[in-house]
Each structure stands twice: as C-alpha cells, then as structure tokens.
Amino acid sequence: MRQGLGTQLRHLIDLLDGAVDAAYGEAGLDYRPRYTPVMRVLAAHDGLSIGRIAELAGITQPAVTQTLALMKADKLVTVTASDSDARQRVVRLSRHGRSLLGRLQECWDMTRRAADSLDADLPYPLSQCLREAIEALEKHPFGDRIRAARHRQADRHARPDAAVSPDLESE
Amino acid sequence: MRQGLGTQLRHLIDLLDGAVDAAYGEAGLDYRPRYTPVMRVLAAHDGLSIGRIAELAGITQPAVTQTLALMKADKLVTVTASDSDARQRVVRLSRHGRSLLGRLQECWDMTRRAADSLDADLPYPLSQCLREAIEALEKHPFGDRIRAARHRQADRHARPDAAVSPDLESE
DNA sequence: ATCACTTATATAAGCAGTGATATAATTTTT
DNA sequence: AAAAATTATATCACTGCTTATATAAGTGAT
Numbered sequence: 347m348r349q350g351l352g353t354q355l356r357h358l359i360d361l362l363d364g365a366v367d368a369a370y371g372e373a374g375l376d377y378r379p380r381y382t383p384v385m386r387v388l389a390a391h392d393g394l395s396i397g398r399i400a401e402l403a404g405i406t407q408p409a410v411t412q413t414l415a416l417m418k419a420d421k422l423v424t425v426t427a428s429d430s431d432a433r434q435r436v437v438r439l440s441r442h443g444r445s446l447l448g449r450l451q452e453c454w455d456m457t458r459r460a461a462d463s464l465d466a467d468l469p470y471p472l473s474q475c476l477r478e479a480i481e482a483l484e485k486h487p488f489g490d491r492i493r494a495a496r497h498r499q500a501d502r503h504a505r506p507d508a509a510v511s512p513d514l515e516s517e
Numbered sequence: 518m519r520q521g522l523g524t525q526l527r528h529l530i531d532l533l534d535g536a537v538d539a540a541y542g543e544a545g546l547d548y549r550p551r552y553t554p555v556m557r558v559l560a561a562h563d564g565l566s567i568g569r570i571a572e573l574a575g576i577t578q579p580a581v582t583q584t585l586a587l588m589k590a591d592k593l594v595t596v597t598a599s600d601s602d603a604r605q606r607v608v609r610l611s612r613h614g615r616s617l618l619g620r621l622q623e624c625w626d627m628t629r630r631a632a633d634s635l636d637a638d639l640p641y642p643l644s645q646c647l648r649e650a651i652e653a654l655e656k657h658p659f660g661d662r663i664r665a666a667r668h669r670q671a672d673r674h675a676r677p678d679a680a681v682s683p684d685l686e687s688e
Numbered sequence: 689a690t691c692a693c694t695t696a697t698a699t700a701a702g703c704a705g706t707g708a709t710a711t712a713a714t715t716t717t718t
Numbered sequence: 719a720a721a722a723a724t725t726a727t728a729t730c731a732c733t734g735c736t737t738a739t740a741t742a743a744g745t746g747a748t
Contacts, residue, residue: 352534353554354648362659431726432712432713468646477525479639550734582699
C-alpha cells in the first residue's frame with residue numbers, strides 16, 4: 347500500500363475536507379466549502395473587484411467568477427458594476443452574507459482547534475511539516491528533483507557498477 | 518495567509534502532481550496520471566475484474582470504469598467478458614500496456630527518489646508525517662475533533678467563566 | 689418458473705478547480 | 719480620432735474524482 351506522496355496527500359485531504367464540509371451542515375449553514383476563500387477575503391476587505399479577490403484568495407479569476415455566481419444565487423453577495431471602470435464589478439457581502447460570517451468564523455475556529463488537536467496527537471505537527479515541505483519545494487522544485495533522479499538512473503545504466511552518486515543526500 | 522490545512526495540502530499536491538505529470542511527458546510517455554492506480558494493480562496481478570481493481574486501488578468502481586475506458590482507447594488494456602460470470606469483465610494489460618509498464622516503473626522510481634530527496638531536506642520526513650496523520654485520523658476522525666471543539670465552544674457560551682473542559686488535551 | 693434480492697458494471701450529474709479563449713471596456717499609439 | 723494593445727470578466731471544455739441511479743446478470747425462495 348505504500349503508495350506515493352500524492353495519494354497520501356489526497357487521502358488526507360479527503361479525511362479533512364469531508365469533515366469540514368459536514369461541519370457546515372451540522373452547524374446548519376447552507377454553505378459550500380468553495381465559498382471559503384472568497385468569504386475570507388471579503389471578510390477582511392469588503393467591496394473588491396473579481397480580479398482582486400482572485401489575487402488575494404490565491405485562486406484563478408474563473409474560479410472566483412464561478413464561485414460568485416453561486417454565492418450570488420445564495421444571496422451571500424451583491425455584485426455591481428463599478429462606476430469608475432465599467433469593466434470592473436464590485437463585490438460586497440449582503441446582510442445575509444455578513445450574518446453568516448459570524449457563524450462561519452466559529453466553524454473556522456473549531457476547525458483550527460481540531461487541527462491543533464490533530465497536531466497534538468502527532469510526533470511532529472502536520473501543519474509545520476506541510477509548511478516546511480512547501481518551502482523546500484519552492485526552493486528546489488519537485489520537477490528538478492525528479493530530473494536529478496533520472497540523471498542518476500541514466501548513470502546507473504551507463505556504469506551499472508558505479509556507486510550511487512554522492513549528491514544523493516544533497517537533493 | 519495562515520490558511521487551513523486543506524489549503525496547504527492542496528498547494529502541496531499541486532506542487533508535486535504537476536511535476537510528476539510533467540515527468541511522464543519528459544519521459545515521452547503518452548499517459549495520464551489517473552492511470553497509475555490501475556496500472557499498479559494490474560502490474561501486481563493481471564486479469565482482474567473491475568470491482569476487484571477498484572478495491573485494490575482504493576478508488577470507487579465508477580472511477581475505475583471511466584479510467585479503463587480511457588486506457589482501452591489508448592490500447593493499454595483489453596477488457597473481455599468473463600465466461601464464468603457474464604456480469605464480470607476481465608481486465609488485462611495489452612502488450613503495449615506491459616511494455617509501458619517498464620518505463621513507468623522507472624518514472625515511479627524516480628518519483629520515489631525525488632520524494633526521498635524532499636524528505637531529506639526537511640526537519641521531519643513528510644511521508645512519515647502524513648502516514649502518522651492519516652493513522653491518527655483513522656483512530657480519531659477529524660469530524661469528531663471538530664464536534665469536540667464545538668462542545669467546548671457551546672460550553673463557553675453557556676458558562677463563559679468555566680475553565681476549558683478538562684478533556685482538551687485528550688482530544 | 690417466477691418474484692425478489694444481490695452483485696457487477698455503466699451512466700449521469702455534481703464538485704472544485706484549471707487553462708484557453710471570447711467579449712467588452714479602457715488605454716496607448718500613431 | 720481611429721487602430722492597436724491591454725485589462726477585466728465571462729464562458730467553455732477539460733480533469734479526476736465522487737454519489738446516486740440504472741441496467742444487466744446471477745442467486746434464492748416460494
């Protein structure tokens with residue numbers, strides 16, 4: 347079963363996401379997980395353009411447009427044309443959206459505490475491990491590491507008796 | 518930016534998956550990442566039913582059916598009706614599929630080494646951390662942890678001056 | 689043998705995103 | 719001022735998975 351990192355990561359996401367999703371339901375919120383990044387951004391600064399939301403939320407513009415369409419249908423936000431620039435649309439939380447925000451914050455809070463409880467159960471905190479992994483990959487991308495492994499493999503084929511190249515641990 | 522675990526996990530997956538995907542391309546393989554779980558299972562025991570593949574690969578039956586349709590189009594597998602039970606279909610690797618397998622193994626190998634190189638760069642190995650997190654969540658699901666956090670919260674509302682409930686560290 | 693039930697696979701619709709591209713509004717060039 | 723380039727948003731088609739449901743084949747009970 348010792349499959350790749352990707353599989354483990356996906357499994358972990360399922361384990362977490364499903365629970366968080368369910369938590370919204372249990373809290374009686376009519377709310378989709380995909381709203382969260384947008385809600386978070388709007389909670390911090392209301393009245394943003396779509397592009398700006400995408401930027402702050404760290405997702406693509408089409409994702410925001412599509413999410414907002416759903417949120418609009420759920421009456422969480424209002425989207426109006428900017429009067430300074432007719433290309434831009436200004437997104438604001440509706441009263442309903444703002445009222446939801448309070449209960450959401452509670453949900454996010456509980457989730458954070460659940461994450462803390464998980465970390466406490468582990469020999470090394472997951473969140474920290476993830477942060478460090480992401481950092482390491484930003485410095486030295488996974489693609490480079492794979493390519494480095496290929497070169498070692500090519501070497502092995504060329505000189506099958508050669509010792510494993512010494513740069514093994516540095517990569 | 519200190520968002521939830523889910524976001525971090527997704528980010529990490531993107532960082533890894535993209536690279537692995539690209540590696541297939543660089544290796545000159547006409548191959549989709551989604552084939553991997555099925556390929557792995559077929560590599561171990563060829564000639565399985567769809568349900569059995571799903572079981573062994575740890576994905577749902579529809580996912581396997583859909584993946585096999587693509588793999589069949591790519592001539593990687595043959596799917597024939599079982600003669601003992603006409604409901605069942607027997608999946609086998611084609612010659613082409615088997616020939617691909619060798620080069621795939623190399624890719625997976627490189628990927629594993631890349632993962633090792635990542636682990637070596639970290640204060641605590643990611644793969645181990647993930648394994649432990651999954652294990653911890655199987656023992657004590659995230660949903661339960663969230664609910665536990667809610668009860669603490671409800672307590673706080675009911676008796677705001679009460680100390681944090683004593684089961685805090687046990688959860 | 690027929691009805692009910694279970695098992696195996698297929699199909700459909702949904703989810704949450706992506707990249708590519710279209711359309712509209714606004715600047716910049718010329 | 720008209721043409722070209724840029725910016726903002728929308729739309730579309732994909733990915734890879736899921737759940738729910740349909741269809742087909744086998745099994746058991748009456």
